[in-house]
Amino acid sequence: MPGPGFEFLGDEERHNIEQVLKNWSLTRYLSDDPEKHSFVRRLERDMESLFRSGPCVAVNSGTSALAAALAGLGIGAGDEVIVPGYTYVASIGSIGHFGATPVLAEVDETLTLDPDDVERRITPKTRAIMAVHMLGAPCDMRKLRDIAERHGIWLIEDAAQACGGSFQGARLGTIGDAGAYSFNPFKVITSGEGGVAVFHDYTSYARGFAYQDQGWPPLRDNNGVGKGEASFGLNLRMPELSAAVACAQLERVDHVLTLTRRIRDRLSELIGSHEGMRQRKLNDADGDCANVLVYTFDSEDRARRVAEALQTKPLIDSGRHYYGNMPQLSGNSSIRYARGDLPRTDDLLSRSVAISVGVSDAHLGSGFGVAVRSTDEDIARAAEKFNAAVTSAALP
Numbered sequence: 026m027p028g029p030g031f032e033f034l035g036d037e038e039r040h041n042i043e044q045v046l047k048n049w050s051l052t053r054y055l056s057d058d059p060e061k062h063s064f065v066r067r068l069e070r071d072m073e074s075l076f077r078s079g080p081c082v083a084v085n086s087g088t089s090a091l092a093a094a095l096a097g098l099g100i101g102a103g104d105e106v107i108v109p110g111y112t113y114v115a116s117i118g119s120i121g122h123f124g125a126t127p128v129l130a131e132v133d134e135t136l137t138l139d140p141d142d143v144e145r146r147i148t149p150k151t152r153a154i155m156a157v158h159m160l161g162a163p164c165d166m167r168k169l170r171d172i173a174e175r176h177g178i179w180l181i182e183d184a185a186q187a188c189g190g191s192f193q194g195a196r197l198g199t200i201g202d203a204g205a206y207s208f209n210p211f212k213v214i215t216s217g218e219g220g221v222a223v224f225h226d227y228t229s230y231a232r233g234f235a236y237q238d239q240g241w242p243p244l245r246d247n248n249g250v251g252k253g254e255a256s257f258g259l260n261l262r263m264p265e266l267s268a269a270v271a272c273a274q275l276e277r278v279d280h281v282l283t284l285t286r287r288i289r290d291r292l293s294e295l296i297g298s299h300e301g302m303r304q305r306k307l308n309d310a311d312g313d314c315a316n317v318l319v320y321t322f323d324s325e326d327r328a329r330r331v332a333e334a335l336q337t338k339p340l341i342d343s344g345r346h347y348y349g350n351m352p353q354l355s356g357n358s359s360i361r362y363a364r365g366d367l368p369r370t371d372d373l374l375s376r377s378v379a380i381s382v383g384v385s386d387a388h389l390g391s392g393f394g395v396a397v398r399s400t401d402e403d404i405a406r407a408a409e410k411f412n413a414a415v416t417s418a419a420l421p
Contacts, residue, residue, distance in 0.1 A: 029281045029316075029383035029397035030214035030274050037276070041269035051265050059244070064268035066244075071275055072221055078199040080230040081223045083268055084237050087185040087207025089261040090220035091119040094203035095153075096258075097224055097233030098179045100125050104152035106181075109138045110348035110367040111340075111374060112157040116183050118353065120155070121360060129348055129362055131369045134306040136160060136319065136340070136377065139369070140168035147172075153179035158187035158197050159346075160379065160389075161213070161314030162307055166192045166200045179203070185220070186384075188213045189278040191312035198223050203233070208271055211386045213285075213314055214278050216271035219263050237261035282314055284397050285383040288404060289315035292380065292395070295408035296320075299415050301327065305377070316384040317391045325375040327418045332378050334414035335393040341374035343390030380411060 041064060050056050053063035060066055069081040084090050100106060102124030108116050110129040120127040130146050133139040137159050154173055156164040166182075173180040184190070184198035185207035191197060198204030206212075208219040222237075224230035234243040240258040263271075293304065296318075305319035319340070322328040328339045345351050349364030349371065364371060381394025395407050 027210045027385055028212050028215055029285055030208075030212065030278075031210050032396060032398050033274070033277055033281065034215075034270070037273035038270045041273050042266060045265045045269050052262065053265060053268075054245070055265075064265050064272050065263050068221070068263075068268045068272050068275065071272060072223065075275065075278075076196040076199050076223070078196065078204075078223045079225045080227060080243075081221050082230065082234045082237060082243075083263040083271070084220050084222060084261045085263050085267070086218055086261075087205060087209065087212075087220040088115040088119060089237060090185075090205035090207065090222040091115060091183060092122065093222035093233040093237045093261065094181055094205050094224070095119060095123055095125075096236035097203055097222070097229035097231075098153060098181065099232065100152055100179075103150065105148060105150040106153045106155055107138075107143050107146050107151060108155040109157050109159070110362070110370045111136060111159055111346065112183065113185065114345040114351050114353065115185075116155060116157055117348075117351070117360075125152070126150070127360055129367060131367050132159070132373060133369075134321070134373065135162060135165070135308055136305055136373065137162060137164040137308070138169065140165055140172060142369075143169065144172055147176055147178070151176065151178055153181050155181045155183055156201065157183040158190060160319065161187045161190055161316035161384075162305070163187065163190055163192040163197055163309050163312050165308045166195075170200065173201075181205075186212060186316060187314050189282050190314040192309050193312070197312070201225070203229060208267075208274070211384055211389070213281060213316070213383070214271070214274035216267040216274065219267040219271055232256065281383070281397060285315040286313070288382050288395060288397065288399065289313070289318050291401070291404050292318050292382065292408055295405060296411055299412075299419075301419065302415060315382050317379040317382055317394070319377055319379045321373060321377045323376070328376045328378050330418035331411075331414045334417060335378070335411065337378065337387070337392040338390055339375055340377045340379060340390045341371065343374075344388040346389060347374055380407065
């Protein structure tokens, strides 16, 4: 199974889908009363309630959620947005699509954005920081929030891989000025395709809503408080069928995370400690989504030998999640980066290997491990195999 939420698709999702098909209400605007009967609107309200967030808008993908967040904050041509070099290509691409310049920054031992390097890369053109909660683990939002406030710039959260996670008790995606979630099959919860953008205030929400709905104000209300700024937009709306699935999935997000965290802790206990290897540092272990368990080795060679024994790969080889594997950054573009431009990121990723806990995705580098419904015996076998690979890789 690709992601933890995918393993829980069942009767609740099917029931919601049947309600949509019963009336053929395939978009929220076919409902006589969207506030009462639309699953898209219900998803937005449920997210706001469960995550104690500002206003939300449901869209057709995590990439669209990032775009809506950027549009809501008014990011555009001439602006710079600082983003980590270890992320998914959508984080960088969404910035470029607005004519803004992605400024790549290093990650630290958490494999999330390094606050010290962020500060070094701020210029008079910097308009925002995009904190990516990579592999389900929270960035240091306290430090990043402090940097953003001192410099008077926006803080955006890419929580695509971290729906339901938290930092110091606050849900990831709700701490910054805007946030984005993804519900594709490899995420904590899934609707097949889909996402949600969340905003801190109504003004940015109104812009973000308009961007994903052809310039319409929130909920297409042209009167009273719903009236927004006149603008163009795109059609990035979430269909009712996707929302019907997402509503059922959202109800169990905390249950899913309880299971992935239990597996992470058990795997960690069974693997124990090995000389020349350490677990990835976490900014908040309790808030980690525990999608994966990452170990960083003392040498690139040892990490690669362990990965090969497990038929997986070090994180530096993980597809378009590493800036050095993104051809868009080395082709005919004004935004040019190549492997070697972020030496600390290169070093850490070359020495790190991920074990799947809930997200099984070879493209992400988590091709070996267990799933959210794995038994204690499955977990023990995975730990034994990992330990054998580590021991063998240490031999001359």
